[in-house]
Amino acid sequence: MFLKALFAIAIAEGIGLAYLLIWYARLMGWLVPMAMVFGLILPLLAEWKVRSLALRFAQCRFRFGLRSLLTTFAIASVFLWFTTFAIHGLKYRERRAVRNLEAAGAEIDFVGMTSSWSESIWMALMLGSDSKVRQFHVRYRDVAPGTLQLLLQLPEVVDLRVGGSRLSDSDLRIISQLQNLRRLSVGNWNSTQISDNGVKWLSSLSNLHHLHLNAPGITDAGIEHLSGLSNLQSLSLTNTGVTDAALPQICRLRSLRTLGLMAPGITNTSMSKLQSLPELLALDIRGASISDAGLDDIAKCEHINTLYISKSQVSKSGPITPKGVQELRRRLPDLRIRN
Structure with a gap:
């Protein structure tokens, strides 16, 4: 009786597993053979190996049969189902965050890029089988303060662009919690609520490679907060109050390869200091x-x-x-x- 029940469960699990493997194939491609190897083939090989050992050594009186095979199959199926539920939970959480951002008045663009299977799988369903979105562009219209708090539900974002007249220092504090960021663009011509106090929060983003700041309230004092971003390769300062006095701090960023000094306060004096940036x-x-x-x-x-x-x-x-x-x-x- 137990064997029949286990057999029925295994059949049901097998149908679900087949669907799961097809779903994985559409999203992740290379993971499917691995799932089959670890979930099906390896248990069979293991049982065959132990059988041969049992025959070789008469003192080992282990018994193997359909029951052990079905048990192994059922355990593997349950494990893969658990993985699926976890992925769907992440998908739901991220999708809900995007919905709430749009409802708050943000215009959102998704930019796809080929990446590993572990990142934002739900976005692949929206953009194609081989695209996992990690770039997130938010353009403010009339967005209530604190709306960017929802971005904390999207921890895998590595490329973020935010701007608009409502963008403030408190929003930069929220952005500073996205420690996976590699590329960040903050502000535009009307982002007047951003100041040096907001820029200081960005100093914790040690993984940043590219940073673009566009806000008239940012001055030399704000740039001083960025001097510790040793991994920064690109720095662009547009429409800011930065002057020649900021160059000593900028020149501490020894990994810079691209530098944008688009401000009237930058004069010939700054050009004489650029030789201290060997990678520029x-x-x-x-x-x-x-x-x-x-x-x-x-x-x-x-x-x-x-x-x-x-x-x-x-x-x-x-x-x-x-x-x-x-x-x-x-x-x-x-x-x-x-x-």
Whole structure:
């Protein structure tokens, strides 16, 4: 009787397992063979091996049969079902967070990228079988303060862009809890509620590789909080109150490869300090107060291969003249100058 009941359970579990394997195949591909090996093939191989040992050594009187096989199969099925329920729980939690963000007035974009099976599986259902979304772009309209608290339910996000007039220092405090962030863009032209006090919360994001700040309330004091982000490879400062006084702190970021100094408070004085950034490859000075003298200092940074200058900065009357650009090209023949 026990064997019949176990057999019926195993059949039901087998049907569920078949569905589960198909579901895994659509989402994760390579995990399916592993699930089959560990859930089905390995138990069979183990039983065959022990059988051979039992025959080899007469003193081992173990008995194996359909009952042990079905028991192993049932245990493997239950384990995989448990895994499925856990994944569905994560899916529900993340989807609910997105719904609540949208209901609060945020415009949300998802950007897919190929990644490992353990990340945000529910997003793959929305974007395709081989896409797990880890990039999350939120554009504020009329969003109530504290709405970004919902982002804490999306811990796997590594790329986050937030902006809007309602964005404040308290929101940056929430963002600082997303320790998996690698790329962060904060603010836009009307993000007037962000200040240096908010920037200090970002100092805890030690895994950041790319940071873009766009808020007029950020000054040299705010940049000082970022000097400990040793993994930072790209820093872009747009529409800020940053001046030449911030360059000593910026130059402590020795891993910088891309630097954007798009603020009128940046002058030729800053260009003379760039040689202390040995990894710097790209420099953006659109909107900065740079003249031909600044280009002369840039020419001393032989490792720079890309320079961004706006067309409005170059004219016969200055501040940057066509002659100055020509001289820069002569000294750095491999330099790409872009608008």
